[in-house]
Amino acid sequence: MYTWKLTGHALKRFNASCGGRSSSSRLAIVLQHCGPKTQNRGKFGIYRKRISLWFREQGTQVAQVCKKQFEFVAAQRIRRYIQIFHLYTRIWDEVALREFMRSWRLRLARNARNFLISAAGVTVYNWDRDRISDEEINRYNREIDGIYRLRDSTVVCAKCHLRIVIDVVQPNVKYCECNRVQSSVASNQDSDxxxxxxxxxxxxxxxxxxxxxxxxxxxxxxxxxxxxxxxxxxxxxxxxxxxxxxxxxxxxxxxxxxxxxxxxxxxxxxxxxxxxxxxxxxxxxxxxxxxxxxxxxxxxxxxxxxxxxxxxxxxxxxxxxxxxxxxxxxxxxxxxxxxxxxxxxxxxxxxxxxxxxxxxxxxxxxxxxxxxxxxxxxxxxxxxxxxxKLMKQNATASNSLTLPEEDVSKEQIKVDVEDNLDDKESMRDYQDPQDDSANDTNKLDVTHDVQRENDITETENKDTNSTPKEEQGLLHYFxxxxxxxxxxx
Structure with missing residues (x-):
């Protein structure tokens, strides 16, 4: 089939090159030379020579057509390669952007809700939704009574109704002297x-x-x-x-x-x-x-x-x-x-x-x-x-004296301080005639109590800092x- 098409195409080009003859006459000549009843096969050789001559004449044009076709195919391929290159370039840019966004999502995963809220400028806590309800508060009205029952069922002997030793014997507590096996069996009821x-x-x-x-x-x-x-x-x-x-x-x-x-x-x-x-x-x-x-x-x-x-x-x-x-x-x-x-x-x-x-x-x-x-x-x-609380109040009063308003004169501040000192002297000299045991307490100066409290606080801090292994060790913090x-x- 392909040979026949090629031959037909060649015949069309050959007939076009032959001028001065009609299409019917040219076809008649071909059929005369190629017909099945051809008696002189030498005539077909002459036709073949004419075809060869035509191909030689048209070789240059065929080569130019093939060249143009090859150039067209090559240009199409190069264009496709360039399009693929730009496509993958955009894809990799998107992948890089996607990777960047993923890294930020990982950083903000633990705090995504807070990040979105702060980004929107909202800093309101939903009290209506998260408030501890009155029902939950009222649920613990009988908690002390429940602890009484728990104590009776776990640390009180059911036989003698005395306390059972848990880990260390405490002073001023009467403990059970019954058989400990019986006491322990009787003390494990309703403990939840x-x-x-x-x-x-x-x-x-x-x-x-x-x-x-x-x-x-x-x-x-x-x-x-x-x-x-x-x-x-x-x-x-x-x-x-x-x-x-x-x-x-x-x-x-x-x-x-x-x-x-x-x-x-x-x-x-x-x-x-x-x-x-x-x-x-x-x-x-x-x-x-x-x-x-x-x-x-x-x-x-x-x-x-x-x-x-x-x-x-x-x-x-x-x-x-x-x-x-x-x-x-x-x-x-x-x-x-x-x-x-x-x-x-x-x-x-x-x-x-x-x-x-x-x-x-x-x-x-x-x-x-x-x-x-x-x-x-x-x-x-x-x-x-x-x-x-007393120390805090005294500190507040002291700050109010040492930081007066601008329109108060120095003389007025001095008078106020002297009046305050006179009040403290009168408090120090005051004694309740009906309570002799309180004489020492009534004579104490308030400032002395504040200083004593500060000394106690410093002593505790020194003790805490001086014994880090015992008081602030790993197990203590845990x-x-x-x-x-x-x-x-």
Whole structure:
């Protein structure tokens, strides 16, 4: 078929080159020479010579046509290669841009929500959605009664109704002398998984494994302090400035935002708090962002404090500090009589995960060593709160004297200072004739109390700094972080 087409094409070109003849006559000549009834085959040889002659004459034109065709094909190929080059150049630019964006997404993955909020200029915490509800607060109204039942079922002998020894015998406590096997069997009823863990003076501590926590424990503390008022104990929990005075592990502690519905109330408040805790050099510091709601119910004679972790746009995660993601706690304080009278009992239940995998044996040893000491320190801080408050008031008064208004003359300032000194002299000379035992106390100067408080603070700081191995070692810090993210938490 291809041969026949080529032959037909050649014949057409040959007929076009032959002038002066019609198409029918030329076709007749071809058919005459190529017909099947051709008798003289020599005539076909003559026709073949004419074809050869035509090809020689048209060779130059054929070569030029082939050259143009080759040039056209080559140009098309080069054009395609250039298009492919530009295409891959754009693709690789897009890949590089995509890789750049991916790296930024990885950097902002931990803080994507805060980044988007701050980029949009929004710094509002959704209180309606995240506020601790009244139902959750009311859930702990019977917490002290529940601790009574837990104590009776776990650390009180069912036979003689006396206390069972947990770890260390405490003075002024009558313990069971029955068979310990019988006592222990009778003391494991209705405990809800809580096991007695530590007993110290005026304190009992239970613990139980928290589900889905990798073997971490939740802790429940019961304390009965006869020398602390409920008002002062509450202030120790909620006064962040005072916490920084007596807790050396508090790197940062501040209230980020307060619920607008509780700003004008003195009996309840809901705050967002950021607390960064100092850890040893081998570890990153831990910080908490949590919501804390407390309420004073004077009719029921209770103080309830509930805390749990949250997120706030003003406190994004920072490099070099580990953000604790899991934390919750609730504390109930009940005074013996009145809130301003000494004598309270309290229950505290809490759990947090600082993100450190430590064997349970090490955790138990650290808790046994540090947990009671921290509770004792908290108790002492409650007893010293009034001194701290007095010192703060005196500092404020001193600043108001040393920084007068511009329109007050120096003579007037001098008179005010002398009047103040005269008042202090009169207070020093005052004695209550009906109370001879208070003579020494009434003669004390307020400034002397302030100086004494400063000396005590410096002594404590010196003791803390002078014994880093004992008081600020790895286990001590781990204990403070793992077990006590609750006072300002």
């Amino acid at each position: 998984g809580w096991q007695p863990f530590i007993e110290r003076q005026d304190m009992l501590i239970w613990r139980k494994k928290e589900p889905d926590s990798g073997g971490l424990f939740a802790y429940k503390v019961y304390g009965s302090f006869s020398d602390v008022t409920a008002d002062d104990f509450l202030q120790v929990q909620i006064d962040v400035d005072y916490r920084k005075q007596w807790d050396p592990t508090a790197q940062e502690l501040q209230i980020i935002e307060t619920d607008p519905k509780s700003e004008l109330s003195i009996n309840h408040s809901t705050d967002i708090i950021h607390w960064e805790m100092i850890w040893p050099k081998l570890f990153s510091n831990r910080d908490y962002v949590y919501q804390r709601r407390w309420i004073v119910d004077r009719e029921k004679g209770l103080v309830i404090i509930v805390s749990r972790v949250t997120e706030h746009p003003d406190v994004p995660e920072r490099r070099g500090t580990y953000r604790v993601k899991t934390y919750w706690s609730y504390m109930v304080i009940k005074p013996y009589t009145e809130f301003h009278e000494p004598g309270i009992e309290f229950g505290l239940t809490y759990f947090d995960d600082p993100g450190v995998a430590v064997p349970s044996a090490v955790t138990a040893w650290v808790a046994l060593r540090g947990l009671p000491d921290f509770l004792v320190r908290m108790r002492q801080a409650s007893k010293d709160y009034q001194k701290y 204990y403070l972080t793992k077990l006590f993210a609750f006072l300002d938490l």
